[in-house]
Structures are given as C-alpha cells and as structure tokens.
Amino acid sequence: MRYIALLCTILLLVSCDRDPAVGTAPGPAQIVRLSDSEIKGLDPQKVSDLSSLRVAADQFEGLTRLDAKGEPEPGLATGWKISPDGLTWTFALRDNLRFSDDTGFDATLFPAVLQRLRAPETAAAAQALFGNIVAMEASGINSAVVTLASPDPSLPALLAHPAMAALPLHRINAKGDRWTSDRPMITSGPYRLSEWKLNDHARLERNPAWHDGTPATGTIIWKPMDDSLSAMRLFLSGGADIAADYPASRHQWLQDNHPAAAHSVPYLGSYYFAFNTRAPPFDDRRVRVALSMAVEREWIADKVIGIGNIPAWGLLPPGLVGPSSAKPDWADWPREKRLRAARALLAEAGFGATKPLRFEIRFNSSAEHRRVAVAMAAMWKPLNVEASLFNSEAALHFAALRRHEFALSRSGWIADLPTPENFLLVHQNANGAGNYSGYDNPEYDRMLARAIAEPDPPRRQTLMRQAEAVLIADMPVLPLYYYVTRSLVANRIAGWEDNISNVHPSRTLRIRPR
Numbered sequence: 001m002r003y004i005a006l007l008c009t010i011l012l013l014v015s016c017d018r019d020p021a022v023g024t025a026p027g028p029a030q031i032v033r034l035s036d037s038e039i040k041g042l043d044p045q046k047v048s049d050l051s052s053l054r055v056a057a058d059q060f061e062g063l064t065r066l067d068a069k070g071e072p073e074p075g076l077a078t079g080w081k082i083s084p085d086g087l088t089w090t091f092a093l094r095d096n097l098r099f100s101d102d103t104g105f106d107a108t109l110f111p112a113v114l115q116r117l118r119a120p121e122t123a124a125a126a127q128a129l130f131g132n133i134v135a136m137e138a139s140g141i142n143s144a145v146v147t148l149a150s151p152d153p154s155l156p157a158l159l160a161h162p163a164m165a166a167l168p169l170h171r172i173n174a175k176g177d178r179w180t181s182d183r184p185m186i187t188s189g190p191y192r193l194s195e196w197k198l199n200d201h202a203r204l205e206r207n208p209a210w211h212d213g214t215p216a217t218g219t220i221i222w223k224p225m226d227d228s229l230s231a232m233r234l235f236l237s238g239g240a241d242i243a244a245d246y247p248a249s250r251h252q253w254l255q256d257n258h259p260a261a262a263h264s265v266p267y268l269g270s271y272y273f274a275f276n277t278r279a280p281p282f283d284d285r286r287v288r289v290a291l292s293m294a295v296e297r298e299w300i301a302d303k304v305i306g307i308g309n310i311p312a313w314g315l316l317p318p319g320l321v322g323p324s325s326a327k328p329d330w331a332d333w334p335r336e337k338r339l340r341a342a343r344a345l346l347a348e349a350g351f352g353a354t355k356p357l358r359f360e361i362r363f364n365s366s367a368e369h370r371r372v373a374v375a376m377a378a379m380w381k382p383l384n385v386e387a388s389l390f391n392s393e394a395a396l397h398f399a400a401l402r403r404h405e406f407a408l409s410r411s412g413w414i415a416d417l418p419t420p421e422n423f424l425l426v427h428q429n430a431n432g433a434g435n436y437s438g439y440d441n442p443e444y445d446r447m448l449a450r451a452i453a454e455p456d457p458p459r460r461q462t463l464m465r466q467a468e469a470v471l472i473a474d475m476p477v478l479p480l481y482y483y484v485t486r487s488l489v490a491n492r493i494a495g496w497e498d499n500i501s502n503v504h505p506s507r508t509l510r511i512r513p514r
Contacts, residue, residue: 039055049173059207066160071499086455091145099170145395190507191220204222216511229246247303251308263488264308273410273426275288288474294492299375340385373389420465451467
C-alpha cells in the first residue's frame with residue numbers, strides 16, 4: 001500500500017506539472033510570451049537589453065507609463081503641468097501608493113531613485129538618457145518637480161523607462177544587490193516575479209497592491225527563445241501566445257498561411273550606409289549624392305529584404321514627426337533621369353569612363369547586409385563605379401567605424417526614445433567617434449540646437465524636419481529603408497496594438513472569452 005500511495009503521489013505531481021494552469025503553457029488565465037533572449041538581470045537600473053527591460057516594465061511603474069499604443073500616459077502620477085519655457089515639469093502623484101509588500105511611498109522616493117541611477121556604484125546603463133534632467137525634487141509628499149536643461153516634450157516617455165520607476169529602496173538599502181532574489185519580488189507595477197528558472201521561464205503574478213486595480217490576466221510567463229525559427233514553431237504548435245520575432249525568410253509563408261497572426265510593423269530604426277566624409281572620394285558631396293541617386297530603394301526593400309520595410313531617403317521614420325518620411329526632390333524622378341544627373345555630378349567631381357570611381361563597401365557579417373551591398377554595387381555599374389565588398393564580424397566592423405577605417409560602411413540607428421533628436425544628434429560633429437561619417441556642418445548643428453531649445457511641440461517638429469532636410473541634402477549617410485518589427489500574436493489574445501515603438505505591456509493584454 002505504501003508503494004501504491006507513493007506512486008499516486010508521483011503521478012499527481014506529474015499531472016500538476018503538465019497542467020497549463022500551473023505549468024508554462026498557455027492557459028485560461030495565463031499568457032505565454034516568447035522573448036528573443038534570456039533576462040540579463042532584474043534590477044531595472046542595471047540592465048539595457050530589451051528582454052530584461054520588457055520584464056522590468058511589467059513589474060515597475062514610474063510617474064508615467066506607456067500604453068498599448070506605445071504612448072506615454074499617467075502612471076503613479078495623475079498628470080503633469082509644464083512651465084511656459086518647457087523647463088519645469090510638475091507631476092501630481094496618486095494618493096496612498098504602496099509597493100507589493102504593502103510599504104507606502106510618496107514623491108520623496110523619486111529624487112532618491114534618480115540619485116541611485118546616477119551613483120557610480122550603480123553603473124546604470126541608461127544613465128545618459130536622463131542627462132537633460134538638471135534636478136528632481138519633491139514638493140510635499142504628492143508632487144514631484146523635474147527641472148530640465150532644455151525643453152523636452154518627450155519627458156513623459158522618458159520617465160516611463162523602468163530605470164526611473166518606483167523602486168523599493170527600503171528593501172534595496174537593506175539587502176543591497178540581493179533584493180532581486182526576493183520571491184515574490186517587491187514591485188510597484190501590475191505584476192511581481194514569483195519564479196525565475198534560468199534559460200527556461202520567468203513567472204509573473206498579479207501585484208495585489210497595484211494602484212490601478214487587478215490586471216486582466218492573472219499570470220504572465222516569459223520564455224527566452226534566441227532561435228526565431230524555434231519560437232515560430234512553438235507558437236504555431238500552440239505552446240505560446242506571443243513570439244517577439246520570426247525568421248525573415250518565413251515572412252511570406254506566414255502572410256499566406258497565418259495572416260492574422262503575423263505582424264510586420266514599422267519601427268524606430270533607420271538602416272543606412274555611412275560615407276567616410278573625412279577623406280576622398282566621399283569628402284565630395286557631389287559623389288555622395290550621385291551614388292544615392294542611383295540606388296533603387298523600393299527594389300531593395302521589396303525584393304532584397306521582403307518583409308514589409310518602407311524605403312528611406314531620410315533618417316526619421318514615418319509617424320515620428322508626421323505621417324510620411326522626408327525625401328529629396330529627385331527621389332521620384334524616373335531612373336534614367338536620376339542616372340543622367342548622377343553621371344553629371346560624378347563628371348564634375350572628376351570621375352567617369354576613363355577614371356572609374358573605385359571604393360570598398362564594408363559590412364558586418366550577415367546575409368542581409370551582403371545582399372544589400374551586392375545590389376548597390378550592381379546599381380552603380382552604369383555610372384562606371386567599381387565597388388568591392390569586405391565583410392567582418394560585428395565587433396571588428398564597428399571598431400573600424402570608430403577608427404574611421406572605411407570608405408562606405410553598413411550602419412544604422414535604432415532609437416532609445418520616440419524622438420527625432422535621438423536620430424539626428426548622432427550626426428553632430430560633437431558626437432565624436434559615434435558620428436561614423438565624420439559629418440561636420442555648423443549649419444546643421446545650429447538648426448538642431450534651435451530645434452532642441454524650442455518648447456512648442458509643433459514648432460519643434462518643424463525645426464527637426466528642417467535640420468533633417470540639411471542632412472539629406474548633404475547625404476553623409478545613404479539611407480535605404482526603415483526597420484520593421486516582426487511578431488506573432490495568437491487569435492485568443494486581445495489588446496495588442498501595433499505601434500512604432502514596439503511596446504506591448506502585459507497589463508494591456510487579455511485573453512478573449514471562448
């Protein structure tokens with residue numbers, strides 16, 4: 001009888017482990033999300049990778065937060081007021097705020113969180129993002145005042161970053177770095193971590209003390225899947241509700257066979273090649289513009305990449321400062337007209353049939369980058385341009401860019417925040433080694449500085465567009481297309497909204513009733 005009882009106990013435990021309600025499979029009150037890598041850490045101020053930040057955003061809330069569309073909204077604050085000069089922001093906090101362990105907190109917490117963020121011992125990865133904040137102070141217990149060095153209409157989006165969320169300093173100060181080992185972890189957002197099995201899953205359960213009531217879904221499971229093909233297969237088999245990526249090579253198949261599940265959406269990123277403007281031949285604007293004129297961006301985006309990317313002539317993705325992206329005047333000319341103009345520019349610069357333009361295209365190892373480089377080289381042959389190819393692994397590639405050891409090199413930018421200046425500041429001379437092209441135009445710098453100092457949002461956007469127009473005219477980089485994000489979302493999931501920031505908080509998702 002003892003053996004029978006033991007066997008029954010084992011069978012019961014096995015059956016419980018396979019029960020979706022308590023396991024790691026999708027269930028009636030459980031959403032399973034696949035991330036593209038393992039969580040690197042649980043302290044929101046000490047991580048920078050997307051997988052860790054997504055899990056942190058589910059657990060920690062700040063004065064503001066991002067909604068299902070990726071737009072900032074009041075979080076722990078009820079709203080904010082802005083001074084006429086755009087330099088002082090006052091956030092009114094909600095009453096009776098509490099951490100998940102029922103410890104109360106008020107406005108005095110946030111200056112301390114910023115102080116910890118800037119402390120050398122924290123080594124916060126996101127510290128530079130908050131460099132425009134001069135001071136943060138508590139005005140009473142229910143008001144936080146933020147003073148900026150220059151106007152920043154995107155401050156609500158910035159303060160939604162988990163690094164400036166309400167962190168349980170009462171626990172951090174008591175336990176040091178060991179506070180993240182608490183289970184459940186003490187949090188300020190809709191969920192709290194109850195279990196983390198490395199390279200397997202992280203389980204988030206509802207935070208009973210969250211100010212905004214009860215999240216629609218009781219449990220969120222995050223699973224790391226660094227192989228997007230394996231993630232797609234698990235999703236299609238019903239083993240997950242959401243996959244953060246899928247292989248580009250499977251895009252058309254998914255569109256044909258699972259069109260409702262596959263989401264390919266414009267993202268806050270620009271793909272381009274950088275000219276080295278410090279040395280011949282690309283210190284000559286005419287050469288750069290001529291090569292740009294000959295590139296068929298629509299063909300590259302549609303045929304070479306083929307996952308829904310939007311062709312680009314500028315840096316700012318559509319939707320960032322308007323519904324469409326900027327183009328030079330010649331962008332819509334027929335190809336033959338563009339080629340004639342390009343030949344004329346190259347001839348003025350001293351290149352032609354008797355003196356071909358020769359240079360090397362450098363790119364980091366990737367089938368995508370190689371295909372793009374090969375396509376551009378072919379498009380330039382009618383101009384008597386001889387472009388050779390050179391590839392290296394990513395670390396060597398970007399080290400060469402920082403040392404300016406290239407002629408034309410694969411580059412690009414994915415923004416930290418949905419702001420135009422996040423794209424445009426990269427190309428200032430003051431950006432040093434990060435300004436790969438070496439672009440140096442005082443007019444551009446002045447226009448960008450004027451845009452950043454403008455407190456009025458519509459006027460600010462207009463000035464940002466004007467600064468981008470100067471950059472496009474000079475063509476220190478050769479934009480090709482805007483990035484897209486690829487996701488798989490099960491039909492049973494409601495609340496998912498495609499957006500340029502690729503932000504999809506778990507609290508906004510719910511399971512459709514059967």
